[in-house]
Amino acid sequence: MRPFEVELRRAALRLVRPFRTSRGAETDKHVLLLQWRTEGPHGPVSGWAECGADPEPTYYPEYIDTVTRALVDVLVPMAREVAAADGPFLPRLRTALDDVPGMPLAKAALESAALDAELRAAGMPLSTYLGGHRDRIPVGVSVGIADSIDDLLDWVGGYLEDGYHRVKLKVRPGWDVEPVRAVREAFGDALPLQVDANQAYRTSDIPHLLTFERFGLLLIEQPFPADDLLAHARLAADLRTPVCLDESITSLGSAAAAIALRATDAINIKPARVGGYLTARSIHDLAAAHGIPCFCGGMLETGVGRAMNLALAGLPNFTLPGDISATSRYFAQDITQSFELVDSCLVPPTGPGSGADVDLDAVEEVTSTRITC
Template sequence: MTGRLQGLELRRVAMPLVSPFRTSFGTEHERDVLLVRAVTAEAEGWGECVALSGPLYSPEYVDGAQAFIKRYLIPLLRRFDGHVYALEPLFEPLKGHPMAKAAVQTAVLDAQLRAAALPLGAFLGATKQRVPAGVSVGIMDSVPALLDAVAGYLAAGYLRIKLKIEPGWDVEPVRAVRERFGDDVLLQVDANTAYTLTDAEHLARLDPFGLLLIEQPLPEDDIRGHARLATMIRTPICLDESIVSARAAADAIALNACRIVNIKPGRVGGYLEARRIHDVCAANGVAVWAGGMLETGLGRAANVALAALPGFTLPGDTSASDRYYAQDITEPFVLQDGHVAVPAGPGIGVEPLRDVLDSVTTETEWHNFTGVS
């Protein structure tokens, strides 16, 4: 599983969402997606950068990720000729930018796995052929609109509902969902760092609703605050933005700052580190689930493969394609009995639909390493 890169394509695509997606840090109407295509003599592979248009979820943003890849990663890749594991020490001197690094690493990994006829799931250690699917529901303009949305997702067969929350939109929406749909619905909330420890008494008002978890209630750098909050509320705390590496996960677990971890490969620098986080959590009896960043079918395919590892015991944000896109750039992921199938083909297991991809492409750059285009 080696091979010198012949070149790298950076492609921007504009993907309108089927409906606005609002969280505590902003509202997304479409995704401006940076795709990376790595080409070797044997195969080509795809990676998707999950950075948003602005530095809201994290310091990274899509224009910056593209500039970082061009200025810093491509010069390193021009002399790369090894296994994908060698990319980590190659990139390590460059601080930060995990989403950009993850996109490149995934593209190279996909190309190498396709050349070896090995599916990503098998490479990572997947044990399932399909994974349970949850859905993330953004902040709505009204509680009735929220209830209508949740009703639709439950009717579609989703096995878990996640509600985005923020101050002023938390207890009442959760109460309304519980009253309408009952206690049997797997329900969790995601704050995206919108609260502080001074809100502990208010957050404790969520305890009676029997939530699976509250995700990232406090700022990402406040691990001690999360550990303190865990002693003040009954709802299990799940960390997302705080978990930037396997080391960070081990620290959070040691400090009792979380009982559950959301793993997002883009946030941690790629699928190799994501698997290490899975292993750390499994060794400590901490449940994990697969988060999402409104990925297209290319990014979703890799996430679904990751979610098939044995430690992923909770439904993740591995929704069907039509949750976000009327037309995906791959064959759509479809919900069947509340589950999404793990791609069985080599690499990430899916290919872009070229006509569709070209129709939503706004920009392409080809960086030639060997004179082959």
């Protein structure tokens, strides 16, 4: 393996609209960017990745400061030791990362940056490496919790005009039945509609959740805490509407357990949460073998993560519209090329690696701190 260095950049991009879920609200996307710099066969190569961590541990136990320390103190030095040994680098890096307990967000970011650099050097698109085959990715839109029903209806109407054909509403106790009913009444029963609770309910809420049956939803996503697979299994047994797991799916093992317990009818795969795109592909394959459809989830990614998610979403068992959405849904100005709707789909880039064309000037404008290791 050629020598390399990793630069970590902490950055922030303003969202076009605050995004509110049952876990809190965001007005800016705070992100840790990784640049993996090395020499390729034809000159310098940079691989890019973004970490899924937030500034505070409100959604995941890992957050930007802890990920930074993990990368600087443990993971990058470990990767350097792996690179110094003989043999193919990426398989040995993945084995080394698997031997480190925890830290999936940090490990996913490092592996993704290394993978992007290696594929750019080889001239191979990430979609080809993962086994994707689609040149169009059907996507939906995730709609945050609004201040009022009128605001919600304005948002949904605008997204439908933009070309989105599947809508996911964020819900929580006290903001669930009324907004879902209002959207159904305003836009009709033919609208593909699902809800996402981000773990906001408890087992005692099962009778209430059963009342959602009347709305003809595509999915009810992650109603209960991530570790409560038995509650999800109980709801799935009583509910005709499919139950989807998101935060519960943290690894290949957790996906296998959820499927074995019949706790899920669909899986939202977020590559950062499961430790990277290679593990995400393994979860996709496991779900396909059991007839469980998948979609690729989003975490308000910049174009760096959006491009990689589109490559993953080209795999054949991603049969449900993803939560990737267009650049303009989140940012007026991104740090890569924009990805915009074409007939309710996004078009994956075809260049080597992720295909993301990183604008270094734009990155500089949004960077607050950087560390080279």
